[in-house]
Amino acid sequence: MEVMTHSSKFLLPSIPRSSSSNDGPPPLTYALVVLNQGLPRFAPLLWNHAQLRLCADGGANRVYDEMPGMFPNEDPLDVRHRFKPDVIKGDMDSLRPEVQEFYVNLGTQIVDESYDQDTTDLHKCIAFIRDSTPELDKSNLCILVVGALGGRFDHEIGNLNVLHRFSNLQIVLLSDDCLIYLLPKSHIHEIHIVPSVEGPHCGLIPIGAPSLSTTTTGLQWDLTNTEMRFGGLISTSNIVREDKITVHSDSDLLWTISIRKST
Numbered sequence: 001m002e003v004m005t006h007s008s009k010f011l012l013p014s015i016p017r018s019s020s021s022n023d024g025p026p027p028l029t030y031a032l033v034v035l036n037q038g039l040p041r042f043a044p045l046l047w048n049h050a051q052l053r054l055c056a057d058g059g060a061n062r063v064y065d066e067m068p069g070m071f072p073n074e075d076p077l078d079v080r081h082r083f084k085p086d087v088i089k090g091d092m093d094s095l096r097p098e099v100q101e102f103y104v105n106l107g108t109q110i111v112d113e114s115y116d117q118d119t120t121d122l123h124k125c126i127a128f129i130r131d132s133t134p135e136l137d138k139s140n141l142c143i144l145v146v147g148a149l150g151g152r153f154d155h156e157i158g159n160l161n162v163l164h165r166f167s168n169l170q171i172v173l174l175s176d177d178c179l180i181y182l183l184p185k186s187h188i189h190e191i192h193i194v195p196s197v198e199g200p201h202c203g204l205i206p207i208g209a210p211s212l213s214t215t216t217t218g219l220q221w222d223l224t225n226t227e228m229r230f231g232g233l234i235s236t237s238n239i240v241r242e243d244k245i246t247v248h249s250d251s252d253l254l255w256t257i258s259i260r261k262s263t
């Protein structure tokens with residue numbers, strides 16, 4: 001079984017190459033999706049790492065309203081020009097008209113899918129990235145989603161559902177406090193902890209289906225061919241003990257880890 005490696009190095013100001021030699025995996029490219037919740041403090045950092053920046057509907061209001069406040073010594077208009085979304089997509093019931101007009105004048109692409117009331121704005125944005133030009137090599141693409149957690153529980157669960165709907169894409173849901181991604185059962189996973197920005201609290205959660213057997217290394221409470229299911233044992237309030245965590249499971253699992261306040 002192939003090994004999939006994971007790392008939150010996108011939370012570092014400059015992303016180190018994966019290894020000192022040339023035989024490591026190719027570097028990831030990042031896309032950013034901004035949802036309609038308060039921007040996390042590291043939003044400008046992720047924006048600068050990303051090659052493609054989308055706003056899900058009212059997420060564009062957040063960029064327009066909140067980015068200038070993150071650069072209090074700069075002219076708000078300059079900041080808004082610097083943080084111009086490439087695409088705003090959704091059902092457009094939250095995007096304010098003056099925000100839309102501002103970004104249209106800067107060249108942002110607006111994709112109105114108000115006819116689709118069966119998928120969320122995040123789903124629409126992920127589908128856009130999936131279907132976007134081959135310039136973005138999907139196998140090396142990691143989609144960072146900010147504003148995904150905290151707030152309305154129906155939205156949070158909808159966001160987790162998107163991880164399962166697009167399980168062949170690497171998607172990371174972020175809030176100010178933690179991040180979440182899916183560990184597909186098709187791979188053995190190596191999670192390389194970046195101790196300066198994340199940990200120690202973590203969890204492994206079988207949200208889509210029970211797991212008959214999960215084995216981990218590197219955690220305070222490791223699992224050894226352990227069964228996990230909702231209503232039974234799930235691994236919450238666990239702690240990372242080593243800088244490399246391995247996970248092998250017969251089910252897709254959610255991995256979550258806390259983000260340090262100093263990030």
Ligand SMILES: Nc1ncnc2c1ncn2[C@@H]1O[C@H](COP(=O)(O)OP(=O)(O)OP(=O)(O)O)[C@@H](O)[C@H]1O
Binds near residue numbers: 121153
């Ligand atoms: N409180 C929240 N918690 C988590 N995610 C959120 C929250 N609010 C919005 N989102 C995310 O941001 C996206 C865009 O938000 P927006 O408010 O524009 O959606 P919406 O379709 O108008 O929602 P609704 O009509 O249900 O209020 C949503 O699809 C969702 O993924």
Ligand SMILES: Cc1ncc(C[n+]2csc(CCO)c2C)c(N)n1
Binds near residue numbers: 118
């Ligand atoms: C069974 C069922 N439940 C809820 C909705 C409503 N809904 C789900 S996604 C969405 C778009 C939000 O931007 C809306 C309105 C539905 N269609 N089907």
